[in-house]
Amino acid sequence: MKRLGEQLLTEESFSEIMMGNHALVRAMVEAGTRVVASYPGSPTPEIAEAITAIAAKKRPFYFEFSTNEKVATEIAYGAAVNGHLSTAFFKSVGLNVASDTFVQLSLMNLVGGMVLILGDDPGANSSQNEQDNRHYARMSYTPVLEPASPAEAYRFYKEAAALAVKHHMPVILRLTTHVCHAKERISFAAWKPMPWDRTPRFDKKKGPYIPLTAEVFPMKRRALQRLDAVEAEGNDSPLNTLIDNGDKSRGILTAGLPFLSVMEVTKHLTQKPDILKLGTIHPLPRKRILDFLRDHQEVKVVEELDDIIEKEIKSLAFDRRLQTRIIGKTDREEWIGEYTADKVFSVLKKTWPDLFPDIEKGSRKEVHIPSRPPQMCPGCGHRSAFFAIKKALQKTDITVADIGCHTLGFLPPYEVGDLLMCMGASTAIGSGMALFNDTRKVVAFLGDSTFFHAGLPGIINAVFNRHNITLIIMENGTTAMTGHQDHPGVGRNVNQPTDRIPVRSLLEGIGVKHIFEADTYLQDKLTDMVKQALAVDGLSVVIARHPCMLKFNREQRKKPGYQTRRVDIDKNICRRIYDCVAIFGCPTFTRMKDGSVEVNPDLCIGDGSCIQTCPAKAISPVKERP
């Protein structure tokens, strides 16, 4: 089998099993996309995984990980006004970061066109909320296409690109987690490489590009007119499909992954409702929808997250004085969670109890299984950090977490992290909590990628306004949680080596006067540093540094002559204090039935950061075996 990078550049048509996120990259290649920018965030990083599977020299477009989503959007905008088809992609909440730029895009004449790929996360599988980004689309007059499957993700990207190019506008391709990550066999079209066009086509006459005063209204008018044009095309678009089951009384209107759930739960019904599956979800194809409404007595809107389509078609039906009964969300539970087949079953059963039989729930014996929250990996420098930092803190102190692997410190046994908001928010939230507060120390945490992403303004503010907090920067040298992408502090970008921006230099440049540094494996030193930092009146920063051990260990394993390492507990020395398993909490330590503690050899990486945590000194490295 060809490697992914080669598949994506195959010139002949072919078919392959592919994840939605990977298939998108083939669509970019075929569509002639020239500039792509992103900031990593689930459910989208596998798009970058596929992009980087193509060697940088062979890649038919430019790609970068930008410092944050707003910057990525601006890179794509700049490229688009210069005549290139561009794309920015990131996760749902990334659009909040990008929004200041994003909401202006539709006002502009994007000469080359721009597709924004959004990975929304109904079910909050890996996000702090399940925000419905269709709201942003309405606010910014931006069309949205929404695929239901990987094959559609591939096809819809090309449609989105065609729209964007034709109307010189931004178009959103809205994906959700299980569209991004589903896999199926997809037929890909042929592709002919195009020569690079190096002409910068920016021309002020194609503007205006300065949306001020009198220019704003015509620009807004043009954006609305484009939206009308897109709607007209949507009415005839094959992206909206009718599943005609010959039911004149009941219809279901749906879009995206919930469509597949509807198909799943209605497949065994003798009389299946008709289904109108929307692919162009903003602006809605009103003519198409009106026809569907007129053809049915009752229409249920099966809509994941918020009631956007529902509201719009109810007002449409009101204006046209339609008699069709439109059933939207009937209770608040219908606003919550991913519309899996199970969820859609419960939604539809409430709507039409007669269609769906009661499921007999036998009185099956169920056993409680302890939950398994995500954990810091064995050897993780953050674990040593939390273990050491906790010793410097009072119970009443307030710890503010930020986004990243270190967020997991809020879990027992560490319980460091009382609040969490979003990327880079910790310093300023902590600063606010330090006001009118002489008794409880405030400690904020920040990862290094997040430091560059959105952390700086809060730190500058703390210097500028003389806030009294301690910030601990957890520097592991990578963007770990999303799969080890490089950031500006690393000295390498996704394409090439680059100048490193050291965290410390930046802090010094900002004017932070009290900076402490320690490798987190030096736990006593770190405890001492944090104590010193807490004693500072004003802003103090501790850089708690250790490379991501998951990444480090993976790299070590690939080296010739690599030997596995691990630690062991000497049962004759162990006094059953349980600090290793219950306070340090490395998942390697396992409680045996007889009360002893053992090391799980499948998990231990032999980093030895645990050795210093044992008061009895019972943990030691296993001697190398031949």
Added chain:
Amino acid sequence: MDEFNVYLTGVGGQGIGLLSEILIRAADRTGFHVISVDTHGLAQRGGIVISQLRMGDSVFSPLIPAGCADLVVALERHEALRGMQAFLKDRGALVYYDAVWQPLDVRLKKASEVGKETIAELCQSRGIREIRVDWPSLPDARMQNIVILGTLDAYRLIPGIDTAYYEGAMQDLMTEKMLEGNLSLFRNVSARLKDKPK
């Protein structure tokens, strides 16, 4: 075929990703319609990792409805039980590698470890075919997924997938030493289990 659902589960780092990639490619060779979906992102850090594989003509969503899996495959004991309780049909099949990666509450002594006897009892009460796998001589814990693959082959647990399809899928995804090691383990496991049917 109408529908066959395989629910795979384990802990981040156990190799569910590779196992599921081999399975979808092996299943694709049967000619049946196949879709799958894996967990990515945050949950992979020592949390539960799930992969769902669905085969058949009347399969739409990549997500298996609760209680609709024909086969639950697990790489860890607690996750075997969790997957089985939420997804496995009565009289379905459970295959699990009997590794224990203690969940947080067990390590904190707030809950007790699930015993293999508990799983056996529950399987028996629901008519579930239980196949517990352990391969003590394994050189690398990350090969437990291949032991599972050999087991699926030996007992023909997924309809339509022949040995050649599993091997073809492995050849698609691996090269050189990795392929050699895994293929020989796969054949070894499959042959030894075929010799002594359950």
